[in-house]
Every structure is written in C-alpha cells, then in structure tokens.
Amino acid sequence: MVTLFRWLVRLTVGLILAGVALIALVWYFAVRSLPDYNATYDVAGISAPVEIVRSTEDVPHIFGKNDHDVFFALGLAHAQDRLFQMNVLRRAAQGRLSEIYGAGALPADDLARRLGLYRNATASVAAQNPDTLAALKAYSQGVNAWIQQVNLGARGRGAPEFFLYPDDISYWEPADSIAILKLLAASSTVQLRREVLRARLSLAAPERGQELVAATGEPELPSYASLFPDARFAGAERHVMRPDWSTGLAGYLSPSLGASANGWAAAANRTAAGGALLANDPHFALTAPGLWYLARVELASGGVIGGTIPGIPAILSGRNPKLAWGITPAQIDDQDLFIEEVQPGDPDRYRGANGWENFTTHTETVRVRGEAPRTITLRESENGPILPASQLDIASILPAGHVAALAWTGGRGQDTSMSALMDLMRAQTRQDAARVMGNMVAPALTVTLADKSGIGQVTVGALPQRSTDSPVQGRLPQPGWSAAHRWEAVTSAPATLTDLHPQGGVVASTGAALPGQQILGFDRADRYRQDRLRHLIDSREVHSRDSFIAAQIDIVSPDARALLPVVAAELWFTDEPSPQGTPERQRQDALALLANWDGAMSEHLPEPLIYSAWMRALQERIVQDELGPLTNELTEFHPEFIEKVFRNIDGAAVWCDIRQSTPVETCTQIARQALDAALLELTGRFGPDLASWRWGDVHRARHVHPALGDLRGLSYIVNLVQPTSGGNSSIAHAGLLGHGPNPYQNVTGATYRGVYDLADPDSSVFIISTGQSGHPLSRHYDDMAELWRRGEYVRMSLDPDLARAAATGVTRLEPLPE
Numbered sequence: 153m154v155t156l157f158r159w160l161v162r163l164t165v166g167l168i169l170a171g172v173a174l175i176a177l178v179w180y181f182a183v184r185s186l187p188d189y190n191a192t193y194d195v196a197g198i199s200a201p202v203e204i205v206r207s208t209e210d211v212p213h214i215f216g217k218n219d220h221d222v223f224f225a226l227g228l229a230h231a232q233d234r235l236f237q238m239n240v241l242r243r244a245a246q247g248r249l250s251e252i253y254g255a256g257a258l259p260a261d262d263l264a265r266r267l268g269l270y271r272n273a274t275a276s277v278a279a280q281n282p283d284t285l286a287a288l289k290a291y292s293q294g295v296n297a298w299i300q301q302v303n304l305g306a307r308g309r310g311a312p313e314f315f316l317y318p319d320d321i322s323y324w325e326p327a328d329s330i331a332i333l334k335l336l337a338a339s340s341t342v343q344l345r346r347e348v349l350r351a352r353l354s355l356a357a358p359e360r361g362q363e364l365v366a367a368t369g370e371p372e373l374p375s376y377a378s379l380f381p382d383a384r385f386a387g388a389e390r391h392v393m394r395p396d397w398s399t400g401l402a403g404y405l406s407p408s409l410g411a412s413a414n415g416w417a418a419a420a421n422r423t424a425a426g427g428a429l430l431a432n433d434p435h436f437a438l439t440a441p442g443l444w445y446l447a448r449v450e451l452a453s454g455g456v457i458g459g460t461i462p463g464i465p466a467i468l469s470g471r472n473p474k475l476a477w478g479i480t481p482a483q484i485d486d487q488d489l490f491i492e493e494v495q496p497g498d499p500d501r502y503r504g505a506n507g508w509e510n511f512t513t514h515t516e517t518v519r520v521r522g523e524a525p526r527t528i529t530l531r532e533s534e535n536g537p538i539l540p541a542s543q544l545d546i547a548s549i550l551p552a553g554h555v556a557a558l559a560w561t562g563g564r565g566q567d568t569s570m571s572a573l574m575d576l577m578r579a580q581t582r583q584d585a586a587r588v589m590g591n592m593v594a595p596a597l598t599v600t601l602a603d604k605s606g607i608g609q610v611t612v613g614a615l616p617q618r619s620t621d622s623p624v625q626g627r628l629p630q631p632g633w634s635a636a637h638r639w640e641a642v643t644s645a646p647a648t649l650t651d652l653h654p655q656g657g658v659v660a661s662t663g664a665a666l667p668g669q670q671i672l673g674f675d676r677a678d679r680y681r682q683d684r685l686r687h688l689i690d691s692r693e694v695h696s697r698d699s700f701i702a703a704q705i706d707i708v709s710p711d712a713r714a715l716l717p718v719v720a721a722e723l724w725f726t727d728e729p730s731p732q733g734t735p736e737r738q739r740q741d742a743l744a745l746l747a748n749w750d751g752a753m754s755e756h757l758p759e760p761l762i763y764s765a766w767m768r769a770l771q772e773r774i775v776q777d778e779l780g781p782l783t784n785e786l787t788e789f790h791p792e793f794i795e796k797v798f799r800n801i802d803g804a805a806v807w808c809d810i811r812q813s814t815p816v817e818t819c820t821q822i823a824r825q826a827l828d829a830a831l832l833e834l835t836g837r838f839g840p841d842l843a844s845w846r847w848g849d850v851h852r853a854r855h856v857h858p859a860l861g862d863l864r865g866l867s868y869i870v871n872l873v874q875p876t877s878g879g880n881s882s883i884a885h886a887g888l889l890g891h892g893p894n895p896y897q898n899v900t901g902a903t904y905r906g907v908y909d910l911a912d913p914d915s916s917v918f919i920i921s922t923g924q925s926g927h928p929l930s931r932h933y934d935d936m937a938e939l940w941r942r943g944e945y946v947r948m949s950l951d952p953d954l955a956r957a958a959a960t961g962v963t964r965l966e967p968l969p970e
Contacts, residue, residue: 185308186927187232189961193301196968197293198224204963205955209946210924210932213448213955219283220290222449223465225965227294227324230445232963234462234926235298236311237404237441239321240858241463244403245331246270247518252317253859254521257402259543261518266530266537267338267407267563273331275565280326283578284571288326291465295324297965311927313859318521330570332463337562337569337594339405343487343626344544344558350628351376351549355385357778363804364775364786364793367679374623379631380491382551385782397889397899398856401437408544411436412663412678413480414704414883414902415600416689417607419657420911424696427911428602431700432469432478433902434459435885440855440872441933442921444904448950453578455950459904459918462926466573469906471916473950474580476602476908480663482611484596486561488618488639489546490535490632491554502533502555503633509534533557535632545785549629557632561614561642562594569593572612586610586650596645598661601652602910608652609659617641660685680791680881684710688883697909701917704905705943706883711791712763713751718798719770720746722820723827733840738831739824741842753879753886755848760879762842764888764896765830770794773826774807787890789880798823848875850896851886855922855937870928874941876901884943905945914954917945 189206200217202225207213212229216222230238243249247264249257264270280288299321302310309315346365353361354376362373377383400406413434420426436443447467448457458470469478495501501508511531518526531538535557541547546556568591575588582601589599589612596613616626617640624630630637651659662678662685688703689695724747730736742762749759767789774797776783796804798819808819838845856862857870876898878886887900906918921940925932939945949955956962 185302185311186930187307187963189963192964192966193297194966194968195228195297195301197290197297198965198967200967202965204229204965205952205959206961206963207955208958208960209446209936210960211446211448211946213450213952215450215952219451220286222451223287223290224294224297226447226449226460226465227291227296228298228965229294229447229963230460230462231295231298231310231324233924233932234441234445235302235321236313236859237926238295238324238463240402241332241335241404242328244405245273245328245335247516249403250518250520250526252521253402255523256399258518258520258526259540260403260406262528262540263407263543264335265516265518265528266539267558267560268537269334269338270327270331272563272565272567273334274327276330276567276570277326279566279568279571281568281571281575284574285326287465287574288329288570291329292324292326299323312929317859329464330567332461333570333573334562334567334594335403335405335407336461336464338407338560339409340411340481340595341483341486341560341562342408342410343485344489344560345408345410347487347489347627347629348545348549351383352385352545352782353779354628355383355549356780356782360804360807361778363796363802363807364790368792368796368801371625373627376549376628379624379628380551380554383549384551396892398858398862401439401856401858404439404443404858405436409437410900411481412885413478414660414662414681414685414885415478415480415598415609416658416660416685416700416703417476417478417600417602417609418689418695418700419602419607419654420604422657422693422695423911424694425909425911427909428476428604428607429695429697429700429910430471430476430478430600430602430607430908431704431906432480432600433704433885433905434469434479434481435887435900436903437900438853438855438898438903438921440857440861440870440922441926442855442903444920445924446918446920446948448948448955450952451578453580456577457948457950458906459920464570464573466570467577468573469904470577470918470948471908471910471913472577472580473913474603475582475585476910476916477576477585478600478906478908480598480600480661482596482598482613482645483663484561484611484613484615484645485626486594486596486614486616488535488559488616488626489539489629490533490557490559490637491550491629492533492535492538492557492632493554496553500531504534505633505635505638511538531555533632535559535638536563556629559616559639560594561596561616567593569595582606582608582652586652590644598663600659600661602908604910606653607657607659608650608654609661610652611645611649613645614642615645617643658689660689678881680710680714681883681885684708684881685883697907697915697917700907701943701945703883704902704907707753707877707879708751709753709760709763709879709882710751711881712749712753712760712879715767715791715794715798716746716763718795719819719823721798723824735828735831738835738840738842739827742827742831745842753847753851753877753882755846755851755875755877757847758842758845760847761834761845761850761896762830764847764879765834766827767791767794768895769830769833770823770826773822773829777810777812778807787895789888789890791881846875847877850894851876851879851888851898853886853898853901853941857928860928872922872934872937874937876941905940906948907945908948914947914949914951916948918948919945
C-alpha cells in the first residue's frame, strides 16, 4: 500500500512537472515571436540606414534617406507587429482561408474567388503609376525582409498563431496589397445585401413590404414578383442561415459586411485657434487586433502620420505638414444583382440579350486543411460573376432555373485606387488631393480635406450609368437578359460632387447620400446621425480641437430623440399611479425615466437598455403579421420606418393593425404592448428594479480574435471584452448585433479616431480600438483599448525630436553590402 502511494505521488509530481515544462515550452516559443524594438538588423533592399523610432504607444516613426527605404521600413514594421493578420487578410482576398481554418472557411473562399478579388488585383498592378509601383515593391521587400529575419533567427514563426494554424508565410508581392484594398472595397459596400433584402420584403409583403427600407421621398419600386413571376417567398425551408458573427470575421473583413464613418471639418474662420480642424472615425467590425495600425513615415514630400491598414502601404486617414484628410464610405450604389435564366438542360448556357449565350467558365482547386481538395467551377455572364446561391440569402429570391450574377464597379482589373491613395499622402493642397483622388475606383469614398487656406469634400469612386428607362434603378435584382436594365457604362463620380469652398465654413458626412444626390443611389440609412452631426457643428460659431473631440465621442442617440416623442406621445403620464410591484407601475416607471432622458446612450444608465429593448420589440410587433418568418431575420433596426408609421406618412400607420385580428389596433396600443414585452424580457434577466439596470451590462464590445477567439481557454486571453456607451445611430458609433442570446452586443465601432488641428498640428490626436501589436503576449496588444473606450486619445506629432525623446525602442536597419 505504501509502495502504491509512493508511485501515485511520483506520478502526480511527474505530471505536474511535465505540465509546467509544456507550459514553459509554449511560453518560450510564443515569446520568441515578440520583436525586439531596440535591435539592429542587416537587410538587403535599402540604400542607407533607416531608423524606426517607437513611441510610448508603439507607434513607429520611420526615418530614411529616400521614399523607397521608408516604405521598405513600413512593410517591416507592419510585419513585426501584425504578420499573422496580414497573412489572414491576404488569404481572405485570395480565397485561401480554408488552408488554415479548414472546411468552415470554404464559403468565404468560394465567394472571394467568384468575385475575383485576387485575379483583378494582379491585373491592376501594371495600372499603378511609377511612384506607387515603386512603393509597393519597396513595401513588399520590407515585409519579406522581416519574414527572412523570422526564419533566420528562429523567432517563433513570427506570430504565435502560426503554431496552431500552420502557414508557409509566402513572400509578399505588390498584388497582395492591392488585393487587400479590393477586399476592403468589397467589405465596405452593402448594396448587394440591400437588394436581396428588398426582394425578400417584396415577396413577403407585396403591397407595402419595401416601405421598411425605403427612404422618405424615394420613387416607388415595382414588386419583385412583377419582374420575376416565378419567384416565391422563401420561408425557412429555402433560407440558408448565414454564419454567426465571429465566423464571418475569420478573415477580419468579408464581402458585404458593411462600413461607415464620420468625417467633418471647419475652416479657419470657424475655429478658435485660426486654423482648420478635421475629424474622422471609420467604423468597422471590432476585432483583436483591430483593423487599423498607427504609423508615421518621413517622405521626401514631408512627414505623414495617421492610420494605416496592415498590408496596405498608405496612410488612409491622417495629415502631413500642410494637408489633413479623412475617409468616409460614400455608399454609392456600386453593385447590381442580375438574375440570369439558365438554358433548360444545359447549365453552361444562359439567356442573353440576343439569345442563349455560353457562360465563361473555369475551375479552381481549393485546398482544405485536414480534408481532400475541393474543385469549384466559376462561371461568369456578361453582367458579372455568378454568385453562390447558398450565401447572402440569394437562394431565397431565385426563381427555379435561374442564377444570380453581380455587377460591381470594383470587380475589374486596371484599378488605380491604390495610386490614388498613395498620391493623397503627397498632396500639399486640397485641390491637389481632389485631383489625385479622381483615380479612385473602389471603395467609393467621401474624402474630407483641410489645408491652410480652407476645407472641402470630394466624393470619388466609379459610378454605374443605368438606363433612365429602368424602373428599378439598381434597387432590386433585375433580369439579366433585359437591355433596359443593364449598365450602360461605368464612369467616375461627377465633378459636381466636389466642394472645396463650402458656404458656412463647415462640411460634414456620415457616408449617407444626401437628398438631391440620387445619382449616387437612394440609401440614406444614416440620416439621424447626419442630422446630429450637423446640429453639433452648427450649434457653435467657433470650434476647437476639444469641441471636435466632444462631437466625435458624442453618445446621444438621435433616433431616440426623434422617436420617443412620437411613439410615446399618448403614453406619457396618462394613467393614475399603479401599485408598486405591478406590471402597470413598472411601465409607468419606465416611461418616467424615458421622459426625463436626454438620449445619451451611457453604459451606466438604464434608459438606453429600456429604449433599445422597446424599439426592438416594437419593430417586431409591427411587421410580424405582414412579414411572417422573415421577421426573425431582420437584425437591423429601421428608425425611419418606425417614424413613418407613427407619423402615418403615406398611410404607413396601417402597419400597426394586425390583419389577422378582428379589432383595428392602433399604434399606441402596439407601442404599449411592445413596451410591456420589453420590460418583461429585461425583468427576467436583471430583476424588477429598473434603476439597477445598466446599458453596459449587455452593450459590451467583444473585440474577437478571428483565429483564436472561439477556442476554449485561449479566448479569455486573445479576446477583449468591455462595456461601451453609444448605439447604432450615435456619432460615437457602437453598432448592435441584433440577434442571438444578446442582441445588444456591441460588434462595430470607430476602430480608428483622429482629430487634426492645422493651427497647432502637433496637438492633433488619434487612437485605435485595441493596440499596435497583434501578439497577445505583448503589452501593446490592448494598451489603447481602455483609452478608446473612455474616449481618450494619444498625441500624433511629426516632431522628430519629440518622437525620439519619448521612444521606447529604436529599430535600426542597416543595408547589407552589395
């Protein structure tokens, strides 16, 4: 017995020691991939020594003899901190995520290949101007130099993720950077998704279904069934569920994910310090690390500092000594879905404008980790590539014997968008910037500009020219065989969308098309946020950097301010006080809280939670009888629709009446029932005390790691979770998931914020949502996350002495002898 006990003790101690040794080994190899920012590296490809000075927040300030060497060093710095992210972004554009993630990534790879992101990127390399092509080559050399250093120095494969997701880490090429820009363009536009939703709404409720997403004053659309008589509303039996949110972020970006931003500026005569001000905050999905990376490069034309995306050697939002700029997705209607009729008995032919035509067809092989390779057949019609019916809800709108083709302005080669963005960094005036940005194709952008003499905005990007005979105008999927529906041409955005001398000395954009700009499309989903931004700008005659910061982190919900007075107009204080503890008294208490609420979506308040739950329940109740099973798939809140219903615009109040019931329900009754349902739901989760509820308890930002975020144990290390203020329509955008166990989860936000002050340029500030490093064991992995949550910033200075004085590391690159 004693002997057995001794052996058990020895076995236990041995297992403990083996576990400790394993953990130590894993830790050793993981730490090996942390870069030494004070090292000197001998590298081939530069002509003279280069310094990468790292600030306290790990922002690289790059100083070299010439632009080639500087872009080389930027590529090396990106690779030092974000090598795995860069490889994943590249794989997402190439359609090669399955090689590391397995079969779960096949749908993403299938779509990327059908869109031809990498093929078109490769074809676009030769279209770049000489300076851009030289910068892309230098950047690629810098990335590859770090990959060589990783291999030579056994630096933990460059990132710990590579131990779990094997990758050959192939060398970087200029086409890779252009491909990531193509992926960004495909991810920024949501026009395809909106067309499919309009078609589904029309099939579910032919008479009024499309009112849910139609903007006020938008021309009436024909029903989808009138375009395709064989189309039928597809319930659950034909609907293919899209992947959950975190799965959809496997490549950091995915087509039709959507993006937005705020961009505004004030001229010198509207600022306290006598210099122009500009603010910009692009909104993307929250990931860890975030999409953005801060950097400063010293070019021959002057220093440039701002936000980059790893893999792209351009500062997309930032400033140089004379010019500041910010980007906002323009929401140009740059995509159209065409329904193609397949010839019966011959899947390789389709109905064209002049009879049956052959699809352009080729096959590609997709390697899948742990499984046999898959061969996919890619087909293309005259209108564009054929998309998989299993994705983006396309199967639910297809008549039998038909497929869907996508026409997209970004779906072609000879794309000069990279040159436009690279030239923007060197521009010295807003006129120069407007000129070079005329080469932009996709993504379509509204670029806010400021220089010493003024401010302005320019909307750039390729724009489809549609026939005036088309009743659809790109808002619904169209017959591919009809010449009246096809694109007549693709042109650049017209010069009328450039305003470099705005009246009033201010400009503002939230990415939504404004009334009178129907040439861009009809989507104005950000109207409430646009109105709030204009209100904050116009309410002050004189602005300062601090007033711009206050506006950028403004958490007031403009849709709450617009909707509560009309939704609750006949509910405020209309009943005698009910006894404590009754549902009626809880409703009265909730209404009392909302009556005194200023609309601030603070994480510390109960009112944002009550309002959000109420509006969610209200929209569901209003549309349930009309849309049936489609109701459960409407994850987005449509405040303009709710306002139309309660103001009875064009008879929209009829939505409140439940058709199946004999009584005629009023909107006030539906609003009361929805509030009761929302309070019942929240009481079940948080108890009956309304005052103890907190928006931040459910509205939590989960910055998910695309590769490791769903792995048990590791998720607690690599994901960042924090309560946040704001909401869907606040300027400090904090978008809601809209479905699942916690529909109030914060999943999108301003992953980059910058405020540029040309009166005192070195007092300009910026911030990103996580940290500079993509390494979970680095102190710079999440050191900006709490600052970002609190609405704080770090200084963005071009002063080289200041950068060196606060440096936490200086990396030196020495040229290898010839």
